[in-house]
Amino acid sequence: MTATLDRTAAPGATKAPGSARVRGPKSPGLGLGLAVLYLSLIVLFPLAAVAWRGVEGGPQAFWSAVTTPDSWAALKLTLGASALVAIINVVMGTVIAWVLVRDRFWGKGVVDALIDLPFALPTIVAGLVLLALYGVTSPLHVNLAYTRAGVVVALLFVTLPFVVRTVQPVLQELDRDMEQAAYSLGAGPGLTFRRIILPNLVPAMVSGAGLAFTRAIAEFGSTVLLSGNLPFQTQVAAVNIFGRIEGDDTASAAAVSTALLVVSFLVLVVLDLLQRWGSRRG
Amino acid sequence: MAKWILRLVALAYLLFLLILPIGLIGWRTFADGLAPVIESLTSEEALHAMRVTVEVAIWAVVLNTVFGVGAAILLVRREFPGKRLLNALIDLPLAVSPVVVGLALILAYGKYSTVGGWLETAGIQVIFSVPGMVLATVFVSLPLVVRAIVPVLEQMGDDQEQAARTLGAGGWATFRRITVPGIRGALGYGIVLCLARALGEYGAVAVVSGKIVGETQTLTLFVEERYLNYEVLTAFAAASLLALVAVATLLITRVLRPKEGN
Amino acid sequence: MAIEVRDVSKSFGSTPVLKDVSVDITSGSLTALLGPSGGGKSTLLRVIAGLETPDAGTVTISGVDATRLSPQRRNVGFVFQHYAAFKHMSVFRNVAFGLEIRKRPKAEIRKRVDELLQLVHLEQFRDRYPAQLSGGQRQRMALARALAVEPEVLLLDEPFGALDAQVRKELRTWLRRLHDEVHVTTVFVTHDQEEAMDVSDSIVVLADGQVQQAGTPQQLYDEPASPFVMSFLGPVTRLDGRLVRPHDIDIATSPEPGTVEATVNRIVHLGFEVRVELQARSAAEDPEDVWVQVTRGTAEGLRLRTGDTVHLRAIPSALSLTV
Numbered sequence: 001m002t003a004t005l006d007r008t009a010a011p012g013a014t015k016a017p018g019s020a021r022v023r024g025p026k027s028p029g030l031g032l033g034l035a036v037l038y039l040s041l042i043v044l045f046p047l048a049a050v051a052w053r054g055v056e057g058g059p060q061a062f063w064s065a066v067t068t069p070d071s072w073a074a075l076k077l078t079l080g081a082s083a084l085v086a087i088i089n090v091v092m093g094t095v096i097a098w099v100l101v102r103d104r105f106w107g108k109g110v111v112d113a114l115i116d117l118p119f120a121l122p123t124i125v126a127g128l129v130l131l132a133l134y135g136v137t138s139p140l141h142v143n144l145a146y147t148r149a150g151v152v153v154a155l156l157f158v159t160l161p162f163v164v165r166t167v168q169p170v171l172q173e174l175d176r177d178m179e180q181a182a183y184s185l186g187a188g189p190g191l192t193f194r195r196i197i198l199p200n201l202v203p204a205m206v207s208g209a210g211l212a213f214t215r216a217i218a219e220f221g222s223t224v225l226l227s228g229n230l231p232f233q234t235q236v237a238a239v240n241i242f243g244r245i246e247g248d249d250t251a252s253a254a255a256v257s258t259a260l261l262v263v264s265f266l267v268l269v270v271l272d273l274l275q276r277w278g279s280r281r282g
Numbered sequence: 283m284a285k286w287i288l289r290l291v292a293l294a295y296l297l298f299l300l301i302l303p304i305g306l307i308g309w310r311t312f313a314d315g316l317a318p319v320i321e322s323l324t325s326e327e328a329l330h331a332m333r334v335t336v337e338v339a340i341w342a343v344v345l346n347t348v349f350g351v352g353a354a355i356l357l358v359r360r361e362f363p364g365k366r367l368l369n370a371l372i373d374l375p376l377a378v379s380p381v382v383v384g385l386a387l388i389l390a391y392g393k394y395s396t397v398g399g400w401l402e403t404a405g406i407q408v409i410f411s412v413p414g415m416v417l418a419t420v421f422v423s424l425p426l427v428v429r430a431i432v433p434v435l436e437q438m439g440d441d442q443e444q445a446a447r448t449l450g451a452g453g454w455a456t457f458r459r460i461t462v463p464g465i466r467g468a469l470g471y472g473i474v475l476c477l478a479r480a481l482g483e484y485g486a487v488a489v490v491s492g493k494i495v496g497e498t499q500t501l502t503l504f505v506e507e508r509y510l511n512y513e514v515l516t517a518f519a520a521a522s523l524l525a526l527v528a529v530a531t532l533l534i535t536r537v538l539r540p541k542e543g544n
Numbered sequence: 545m546a547i548e549v550r551d552v553s554k555s556f557g558s559t560p561v562l563k564d565v566s567v568d569i570t571s572g573s574l575t576a577l578l579g580p581s582g583g584g585k586s587t588l589l590r591v592i593a594g595l596e597t598p599d600a601g602t603v604t605i606s607g608v609d610a611t612r613l614s615p616q617r618r619n620v621g622f623v624f625q626h627y628a629a630f631k632h633m634s635v636f637r638n639v640a641f642g643l644e645i646r647k648r649p650k651a652e653i654r655k656r657v658d659e660l661l662q663l664v665h666l667e668q669f670r671d672r673y674p675a676q677l678s679g680g681q682r683q684r685m686a687l688a689r690a691l692a693v694e695p696e697v698l699l700l701d702e703p704f705g706a707l708d709a710q711v712r713k714e715l716r717t718w719l720r721r722l723h724d725e726v727h728v729t730t731v732f733v734t735h736d737q738e739e740a741m742d743v744s745d746s747i748v749v750l751a752d753g754q755v756q757q758a759g760t761p762q763q764l765y766d767e768p769a770s771p772f773v774m775s776f777l778g779p780v781t782r783l784d785g786r787l788v789r790p791h792d793i794d795i796a797t798s799p800e801p802g803t804v805e806a807t808v809n810r811i812v813h814l815g816f817e818v819r820v821e822l823q824a825r826s827a828a829e830d831p832e833d834v835w836v837q838v839t840r841g842t843a844e845g846l847r848l849r850t851g852d853t854v855h856l857r858a859i860p861s862a863l864s865l866t867v
Contacts, residue, residue: 031352031355031356031360032356032360032362032368034352035349035352035353035356035368036368038345038349039368039371039372039424042417042420042421042424043371043374043375043421043424044371045390046383046386046387046389046390046391046421047374047378047386049386049389049390049395050382050385050386050389052389053389092291092292092295095288095291095292095295096292096295096296098288098292099288099289099292099293100292102285103285103288103289105289111293111296113532113533113536114296114300114301114532115296116532116535117300117304117528117529117532118300120478120482120528120529120531120532121304121482121524121525121528122481122482122483122484122502122505122524122528123380123482123484123485124484124502124503124505124506124521125307125482125502125505125521125524125525125528128307128505128509128517128518128521129303129304129306129307129521129525130303132303132306132307132310132518133298133302133303133306134303139306153299156299157299157300157303160299160300189284214377217379218377218378218379218380218382219379220379220380220381220484220485220488221380221484221485221488221502224506225506225509237379238379238380238381238382238485239381241379241381241382241385242381242485242488242489245381245384245385245388245489250385250388250389253385254385254389257379257381257382257385257386260379260382261377261378261382264377264378264379265377268377441624441626441628442628442629442630442631444595444615444622444624444628445622445624445628445630445686445689446630446641446645447594447595447614447615447616448593448594448595448615448616448618448620448621448622448690449616449621449641449642449645449689449690449692449693450616450617450619450642450645450646450693451616451641451642451645452616455645459641460630463632463633464631464632466632
């Protein structure tokens, strides 16, 4: 996602020069108008409606809606759990990527394919699946239903692919000569990993973690069944918003939504800036 | 030694997070054979939910495919001010919570909104009916087709299209006979991703559909409703069906995914 | 005239690529647009094809003002530098494409394509795909594809640029012969003067977005309009402050009126030709490096050795330009 918005030039302002016959091969014309209209009707206008509804009562109303005890608790839990999930993903995602790139074992292809499953699986199914193994009837006798640990597990499930899939290609492209050069200069495997491999992986790890974090704070479906939606305990922000919509309190739902949107965008903007900064450093 | 530990840690993590839970659902579903599964999936409500799901998904895929191809061509082949903004806006839906998507559509097109009021007078109900569910599904799956096509279109270049023009092909003939065959694989990849996302969307649809059983209930909503009504086997059966769709998606996209350096 | 380009200008952003370019291409001719890269020759070719729209000026093809016509209405054949083969179509379908677009009857298409494939020696490859062809074969397929629609003019953008030296030479001869058979007005872009001289019957030299000179290869070689054209069309060296062809310099062992003293620095034997590198010391100028091209016989007759002092003079008939 490109975060710097070029506001001086609205896309709708361009006009196709000339008639259809001489239409230059590079003029966007009617297509651009339709694309912008489509995006506006489906994405921009509705999101603007949320932001508007969220702040129309003034900053005080907005703030008091966001800091209503249950919403505030839900936001805190969401951000905390998402941060924890991002950190676990950095470690486990990198380990999995490493094993998938550097290790060889029977069935590796299948494991590699399975990584994408959380993206393809409907979130409600993900929740149900986890509840079957970690719920009241758990065959492992691990009951995480209606606990914060359950929320974290659900978020770990749906965010699994992010770090793996950002680190994996970098690891694949990594020049093995570099490591061999380090070994030849007397560095051991641990030192080589810390000083040579890790610095090359960090940008991908950060960007994967950032994406996992934004996905986690937005997550709804997988936590619905597993968390039990206990306010102040296991209710995440999206579920809190859902409850307010069901209660016809769209104003405060919009306020909490706006807070959530702002956090997501900030994370994405920071990621974009980091990426640019990184690519400038080469 | 380190190699074995890493392998063990990675595989154990995947086993407990991914493989065991999904395997358990499959095992629970089919523990008593196929008959009860078929029976629970052929109830009137289940069949209706499947029809609604497919209807909504087809609409979303068609709309996003037309938009996706058009937007990808704009982004790759045309120059215009504000191109970076358009590019960023297309990715925006990925950063929005499904629940917020639903709320946004209610606020924009619900009957208490200005636009929703006009539509209501015109006899069109968007929220709590299929159009709203289509909008929600289109929203969440909007970037998938565009993002699948853009890199392939870039890599293909416009040489072949220009050659077709000099040979007398018009814009449409060039698109149909040169551009589309060139992006066919990527287009298929994007459509499958979009279809899978559309069939499995839960949160946004849960908000805008009103979850009316037998009317606006999709398969994902059916899973939830049956589970909460203690019809665990039926919920598991429907969940397994959706999981099968997900696995099929993975297999198909593995085949279709544009390979590097191709 | 098959093509008349009048006062065409074109800029990309703020960079002017063509400045007031006017070119006439005679019907049935084989013309080379020759110049250094970045000189605007490819852009001129694309303007003629309609792939770029000029900012100012007109393009007339066979008497019709084509400036505002889209490429598909100009009836030009264009061969792209990297062939632009339709990857998803067989050789046959590639060549048939223009005819299919024109909705010609199937039987006619088959007949015409088979003729063309024979012409370009690809008849046994008709069911292959571009990926299964060599570079030279793909180039010939692209040519057949462009010729299939019986274009008014055939335009080729660096047609041999991406091929290795051996295949290049072969295709050059082959293109010349093809042109003699088909007689379609042909314009090709090249940065290789040898290629332009070898193949074309007229050359337009383009540099810095402007036409430097146009004429037959002979004219351009013998009567270059500027030092630039002279140095681009063949080897040159400087003697006594003037630009001279290295084969137009006489080497004498004793001083004569009008000769310049020089020391032999190096003698390079290139088979039949011998290249003598010297340092000349004329009265007016600082010492300058000169090279002279002589035959092996001449070199042996002079018994040249490195370090010898000799005397240089341009032969009376030599072309020379003041720099």
